[in-house]
Amino acid sequence: MNVFRSKPAMRWLVPTAAAVAVIGGGAAAGTIVASAEPSLPERSAAQLLVDVQNAKVDGFSGTIVQTADLGLPELPGMTSGQDGASLLNLVAGSNSARVWYSGEDKARLALLSKLGETDVIRNGRDVWLWRSQSKEATHFTLPAEEKARDSAKLPREAVPSTPQEAADQALAAIDPTTVVTTTGAAKVAGRDAYELVLSPRDKASLIGQVRISIDAQTHVPLGVNVYAKDANAPALRVEFQQISFAVPDAQQFAFNPPPGTTVKQSDAQKLEAQHREQAKQAQEAEKQITSGGGPTVIGKGWTTVVAATMPESSGTEAAAIQQAVKTLPKVSGTWGSGRLLTSSLFSVLVTDDGRVLAGAVAPETLYQAATK
Known part of the structure; x- marks a missing residue:
């Protein structure tokens, strides 16, 4: 088998x-x-x-x-x-x-x-x-x-x-x-x-x-x-x-x-109903992102950068995310200003005008993508 x-x-x-x-x-x-x-x-x-x-x-x-x-x-x-x-x-x-x-x-x-x-x-x-x-x-x-x-x-x-x-x-x-x-x-x-x-x-x-x-x-x-x-x-x-x-x-x-x-x-019917509800929530989240301009893919392969506009949200989870973002280092450049999260495998840039850019690349690559 x-x-x-x-x-x-x-x-x-x-x-x-x-x-x-x-x-x-x-x-x-x-x-x-x-x-x-x-x-x-x-x-x-x-x-x-x-x-x-x-x-x-x-x-x-x-x-x-x-x-x-x-x-x-x-x-x-x-x-x-x-x-x-x-x-x-x-x-x-x-x-x-x-x-x-x-x-x-x-x-x-x-x-x-x-x-x-x-x-x-x-x-x-x-x-x-x-x-x-x-x-x-x-x-x-x-x-x-x-x-x-x-x-x-x-x-x-x-x-x-x-x-x-x-x-x-x-x-x-x-x-x-x-x-x-x-x-x-x-x-x-x-x-x-x-x-x-x-x-x-x-x-x-x-x-x-x-x-x-x-x-x-x-x-x-x-x-x-x-x-x-x-x-x-x-x-x-x-x-x-x-x-x-x-x-x-x-x-x-x-x-x-x-x-x-x-x-x-x-039973399976109840489980299927739960899956449908989860799929509905995922679709609604996707619509929120799309309404904000939709994700943009810049580059290809291992150096791909994904850029999107953060959807408006509220609640305890959103507050926790906002609190975490505020603790990140401040960065700025010709692209604007924002906060930067770095790790050994990926970087994430959250701009003050509500954009998010992420990829398995150094921050400089995100800054370049943010100008496009």
Whole structure:
């Protein structure tokens, strides 16, 4: 069974999600071949991309650790409460999670923190959401799955006939703003792995490179490390600390609410209604941004700058954001004046006339974009 193709929702359980967010600008496969250790056969960058797309496992379990050190300043008002603490850990701390997978309808994710544990468990049509801190559990019953869509009805170009064709389509769909090479072998979670390296061609990017560790046997990505330019240590790391490709025991997916837990029953229709409401709110937020002039994309690839007009808003969240912005350093130039947020991987400029510009670039690039 191909985990990544037949169950796209499981992809985020694997550390490649971090790389996808960073390399949205595109990539072109390099011709350098991995100078792997004698224990591993040589694999080119293109071959490794094919390997990842065709990774097949029946099950796995392990511990994922995420660490971040982006060099962000302390922002008063943005780290209060449970949600604020979680946000702080994402950008300047460490998080861990346990994951179990045993086929398309058996999966479990346990997010671990100092405040407690949050579990999402699927066992067939039963889905549980459990929070240890609040001692609450919600049970959903999913509807019977619809018959799989006939792939013959899809456009021919959407269904590659060979692994190499799949890799060629992936590379052809993105522009060559990235150099993809290999550096050799590594050890991740005690397993032999190849390293796939993605580097921006444009040296103006704050991102130096992204390293993806790929299991030599199963071809499942084991870790992602994002490095700032000229840095020796990663600013962002997401990787398996421990992993086993044995199929987990069925008991891992059988949830029994602990004593004292408040259980709420829900259903797929209610969940769908919640999703519709969230989609509606997202559309309204997008309309607010559009009414303010809409986002503008300046540049391309790794040095893309996104500029938008801040929508008018009110409430406690808006007040907290405004308070945080006021603590940022003041900057000015021919483009005007405003506040600047810098980190090792990105910069954000908030101008006094209500514009926001952001990108994985140095402040000088934002200043240039602000004059356009």
